[in-house]
Amino acid sequence: MSKVLVSDPIDQAGIDILSQVAQVDVKTGLPAEELVRIIPDYDALMIRSETRVTQEVIAAAKQLKIIGRAGVGVDNVDVPAATRQGIVVVNSPEGNTIAAAEHAIALMLSLSRSIPDANTSIKSGKWERKLFVGTEVYKKTLGIVGLGKIGSHVAAVAKTMGMKLLAFDPFISTERAENIGCRLVDMDLLLREADYITLHIPKTPETTHLINAEALAKMKPTARIINCARGGIIDEVALAEAIKEGKIAGAALDVFEKEPLGESPLCAMGKQVILTPHLGASTAEAQVNVAIDVAEQIRDVLLGLPARSAVNIPGLYPDVLEKLKPYLRLAETLGNLVSQLAGGRVESLNVHLQGELATNDSKPIVIAALKGLLYQALRERVNYVNAGIEAKERGIRVIETRDNAVRDYAGSLHLEAKGSLGEHSVTGALLGDGEIHITDINDFPINVPPTHYMLFTLHRDMPGIIGKIGSLLGSFNVNIASMQVGRKIVRGDAVMVLSLDDPLPEGVLDEILKVPGIRDAYTVTL
Ligand SMILES: NC(=O)c1ccc[n+]([C@@H]2O[C@H](COP(=O)([O-])OP(=O)(O)OC[C@H]3O[C@@H](n4cnc5c(N)ncnc54)[C@H](O)[C@@H]3O)[C@@H](O)[C@H]2O)c1
């Protein structure tokens, strides 16, 4: 039975799903070295933002197939290291969107009405009405940095509260922003005009310290900033300084450069600063959503099915997958076949998609072809996650071409491998019942289903050659299951494809190559 380690607090709904297919161990708050020690036993790891899945953890995770992040941000996971090791990383891109957006709005309103301090004051027996006179958000300008899922929901709510909306997001169109009710502007203008700024961007090298002393200096002295996205997007030292010097009016932060926060100049500040301990996603609803979403994906991957929200492999939704699955098998088989024909190092792979295959998302097909191509070199180490990166690291150039026209089959796939030992090509298609047929080898037409052991020869089309190969194999007790010849012209060159019941014993291929008229011969195991 598979084993899943849950190393952060996850809703029971997720644990229940995992328990259907695996032994689930919940061990939260593990020190880093303890995680490295126990991870080799596990097939799957389910986390939130607290567990740091470092390169060291991944290197130790010899059996790990999937890391499931019950939430959005995967910045606590070394995704490139996981990818290189063939580990799928999945998240829940939408499960906590509403929770995070509502938290940002809650922080904005709390800042403008000093709710936390007023609460503390009254609970300590005071009645300080004058001290807590606030400001309205109605007709104020909200600058939204990052107009993705959370930013868009914040925009929708803020709009209904009568706020004017500015947005900065270099990756979305003016039309999309306008549809959400936002004016798309540059960051400089947003900083200068907004009364409230709310951040909803990922933390990347470009966004780290996006809000630094220089940016803070551009803001209005009455402006307030909210960060419910990721710690480190705001330079916390510069922020504390800017508030102290009256350069801005306040800030509310849910996320921090270092979590847990520990000592910080922000903790000593009064009602201008509101801090929450990374609570954006902490609603009952969001935790059920993300736990179910990610647990289902872990369950599926452990059962050999694809994940719908993988961050490091092309996402395959069940309906797309159902349609593509037979073609993925075809691509993998042909990739494996062409690499065995090519023999040596493959330098480039041309993937030509024909007919209905050309109208689908080609990325999974290309990945499947590469997985097949690399199988001889990497065996079980290659999978859908790392096939692309492994091919890239080996310098294999991938060229993709497509032709929508339907020929003999609804869809067919042609792979052409150029390598150190020459060029080889194979074409394959699916029959009506989904059976794979190889329809072309090195431009010779044939029509055979792939089998476990196969022998391919290139020879002169002349009498007696088929018989000689047959008796040679017979003399080595190799049984032929089927045989087919493909040729372009009579008595020119031809290919012979034999399906064998047994593997070729050592030395037989050399004997075949000695048969007069045989130009080349290849054994293939699929
Ligand atoms: N506080 C929490 O508990 C909590 C909960 C959920 C998500 N988050 C965080 O919130 C953030 C947003 O999440 P989301 O689901 O909306 O993501 P999303 O991918 O839907 O949206 C992010 C948006 O940021 C934009 N963007 C990227 N780089 C940018 C840049 N340099 N400048 C401006 N815009 C840029 C993208 O174009 C995109 O539209 C993420 O950092 C996520 O990890 C935090």
Ligand SMILES: O=C(O)[C@H](O)COP(=O)(O)O
């Ligand atoms: O990226 C996220 O989903 C949020 O930061 C939530 O993190 P959490 O799961 O640790 O609450």
